[in-house]
Amino acid sequence: LHTAYRRQRQxxxxxxxxxxxxxxxxxxxxxEVKRPFxxxxxxxxxxxxxxxxxxxxxxxSRRLRGSLVHYCGLxxxxxxxxxxxxxxxxxxxxxxxxxxxxxxQHSIFCFQPIGDLMTRKGLFNSILQGCIPVVFESLTxxxxxxxxxxxxxxxxxxxxYSLHPVAHRYFDPVKxxxxxxxxxxxxxxxxxxxxxxxxxELQYGLDGLEETxxxxxxx
Numbered sequence: 001l002h003t004a005y006r007r008q009r010q011x012x013x014x015x016x017x018x019x020x021x022x023x024x025x026x027x028x029x030x031x032e033v034k035r036p037f038x039x040x041x042x043x044x045x046x047x048x049x050x051x052x053x054x055x056x057x058x059x060x061s062r063r064l065r066g067s068l069v070h071y072c073g074l075x076x077x078x079x080x081x082x083x084x085x086x087x088x089x090x091x092x093x094x095x096x097x098x099x100x101x102x103x104x105q106h107s108i109f110c111f112q113p114i115g116d117l118m119t120r121k122g123l124f125n126s127i128l129q130g131c132i133p134v135v136f137e138s139l140t141x142x143x144x145x146x147x148x149x150x151x152x153x154x155x156x157x158x159x160x161y162s163l164h165p166v167a168h169r170y171f172d173p174v175k176x177x178x179x180x181x182x183x184x185x186x187x188x189x190x191x192x193x194x195x196x197x198x199x200x201e202l203q204y205g206l207d208g209l210e211e212t213x214x215x216x217x218x219x
Contacts, residue, residue: 140165
């Protein structure tokens, strides 16, 4: 695995035409989907959430994920952690009476830690719920998915913290995000508006009208 990670990094540095294909998101627009769309929700009482487990074959990922759960525990009023299914697996889409995507839909920010790979499906799912992604590696979003959004736009709509300070627990990301919401609410609102303006580009529209409706959704 360590060799695979080094190769992945080297390929990104060496070949600017190497990009990741997105995971299919859990939202697909059709004529049957009625507004408001998930990303249009303004009722977001949760500062930040993390939907996922502490498991990974990659040691830095395990440490990071464990730290995120730790910090959520320190701030239970501001951070919610949930797994995708039973015992952290994907055997069920319903956890403790809630569906994981509902948590993202009611969160301002969503933690997107690396896993066995630098990319993760949760990135797309959370953005399509209107949740601002918080990443810990440039390959998670802005470097890998420039076929969807240019790198400059990724930087505008996401928060990126260094992995090491969070993983080794001398930087509290929940506290930092709460301070951001308190001291710079206009910046947070701007990021949310930018996501709403282009979020349709991240999902597979089944009726072939996604280009038409991506502009209407921003109105």
